[in-house]
Amino acid sequence: MDTIIIKNATLIGGQTADILIRDNKFAAIKPNINFQADKTIDATDKAVIPAFYNAHTHAAMSLLRGYGEGLNLADWLSAVWKKEATLSNEDYYNGTRLAALEMIKSGTVFFNDMYFKSPLVLAAVRDMGIRARIGMTFMDSMNSETYNDNIDFIEHFDRTNNEMIDIAIAPHSIYTCSSELYLKCFELAQKHNLTLHTHIAETQKEVNDCLKEHRMTPVQYLSSLGILNSRTIAAHCVHLTQQDAEILAANKVTVVHNPCSNMKLASGIFPYKLHKAAGTHIALGTDGSASNNSLSMLGEMKAASLLAKVSSQDAQALPAEEVFKWATSNSAQAFGINAGRIEIGYLADCLLIDLNGVSFVPEHNIISSLVYASDTQCINSVICNGKILMENHIVPKEREIIAAAKKFIK
Numbered sequence: 453m454d455t456i457i458i459k460n461a462t463l464i465g466g467q468t469a470d471i472l473i474r475d476n477k478f479a480a481i482k483p484n485i486n487f488q489a490d491k492t493i494d495a496t497d498k499a500v501i502p503a504f505y506n507a508h509t510h511a512a513m514s515l516l517r518g519y520g521e522g523l524n525l526a527d528w529l530s531a532v533w534k535k536e537a538t539l540s541n542e543d544y545y546n547g548t549r550l551a552a553l554e555m556i557k558s559g560t561v562f563f564n565d566m567y568f569k570s571p572l573v574l575a576a577v578r579d580m581g582i583r584a585r586i587g588m589t590f591m592d593s594m595n596s597e598t599y600n601d602n603i604d605f606i607e608h609f610d611r612t613n614n615e616m617i618d619i620a621i622a623p624h625s626i627y628t629c630s631s632e633l634y635l636k637c638f639e640l641a642q643k644h645n646l647t648l649h650t651h652i653a654e655t656q657k658e659v660n661d662c663l664k665e666h667r668m669t670p671v672q673y674l675s676s677l678g679i680l681n682s683r684t685i686a687a688h689c690v691h692l693t694q695q696d697a698e699i700l701a702a703n704k705v706t707v708v709h710n711p712c713s714n715m716k717l718a719s720g721i722f723p724y725k726l727h728k729a730a731g732t733h734i735a736l737g738t739d740g741s742a743s744n745n746s747l748s749m750l751g752e753m754k755a756a757s758l759l760a761k762v763s764s765q766d767a768q769a770l771p772a773e774e775v776f777k778w779a780t781s782n783s784a785q786a787f788g789i790n791a792g793r794i795e796i797g798y799l800a801d802c803l804l805i806d807l808n809g810v811s812f813v814p815e816h817n818i819i820s821s822l823v824y825a826s827d828t829q830c831i832n833s834v835i836c837n838g839k840i841l842m843e844n845h846i847v848p849k850e851r852e853i854i855a856a857a858k859k860f861i862k
């Protein structure tokens with residue numbers, strides 16, 4: 453299918469238009485487009501909005517949802533690492549497909565992953581038709597075979613059409629990677645022009661240990677290694693000084709806020725006002741299913757906005773429109789994906805939202821209803837790169853994916 457026409461769509465501003473998708477881009481957006489497309493979608497009583505881009509997750513952890521409850525990050529990590537050691541190759545494939553299914557059903561068309569067994573993650577992503585940045589995870593504890601497999605995968609990965617699937621270099625964190633490993637990862641990222649994806653300043657313990665060992669905060673430490681730049685994706689950035697936030701902003705690092713995971717693991721409160729004052733580029737992510745426990749960006753947007761308001765005791769903090777931007781265009785931009793807007797020339801990623809659903813009545817403000825009132829049921833259809841991934845709530849292979857994941861649990 454090369455052309456899709458979406459008829460009578462409501463746009464975010466409330467106006468009605470037809471939208472023509474040619475190949476993988478928006479080709480025309482105006483009322484009454486007269487064009488015989490390969491596929492026509494009637495969007496009467498539906499809004500067409502940008503899809504979501506999940507800027508930090510661990511997809512195959514979907515199989516561990518509900519495991520390791522009631523633990524803080526340090527205890528949770530040791531519980532989860534033990535469980536991960538029992539996962540088979542098939543589990544990584546099925547877990548990634550389960551995560552991608554959950555993401556598609558909740559309107560997400562891209563995820564920035566950090567996990568293991570990349571060839572299987574890649575196969576699952578291709579199978580689901582979603583976009584992804586597959587993080588090649590590095591830790592001091594990995595054996596030489598896994599390390600060499602990662603290097604081999606990076607050296608031979610075909611990066612043509614990298615708007616759909618690309619790889620990233622993902623040193624896990626400063627408490628699992630030595631400075632030598634970070635520098636090696638940075639060298640790989642520079643050599644192959646890849647993003648570098650890492651966890652930074654997630655807990656107070658991480659900051660305290662770093663101050664003790666290096667007499668620097670985690671941000672100062674990574675800055676001193678020279679690895680912070682516009683291709684760095686820094687998950688969490690919860691425990692920061694003003695100077696840390698300024699370093700991140702000056703180096704054009706993308707900070708990924710994961711409010712549900714930070715609250716559930718009792719890691720801390722994201723310093724919204726500090727980031728805002730420094731002008732850091734912020735995107736939104738869910739983190740993995742074992743610490744959230746959902747991959748829905750709708751829940752994440754609501755949590756982020758409410759957390760910013762209550763923690764700053766300012767009802768104007770992080771309005772719905774701003775957090776929606778974090779989840780869409782800010783995130784796409786961080787990964788060099790020309791998407792996140794319903795505009796001519798942009799990649800054709802979008803959601804059809806059911807405006808007859810109770811959350812959208814009355815229709816005063818589509819974005820505030822989406823962020824504060826809706827749930828995933830409002831998402832009727834999902835288009836990614838000009839291809840329909842879900843139509844009228846149906847994702848092909850859904851039953852098969854769920855059955856395969858349930859087999860693991862048994």
Ligand SMILES: [Zn+2]
Binds near residue numbers: 508509510687740
């Ligand atoms: Zn994480």
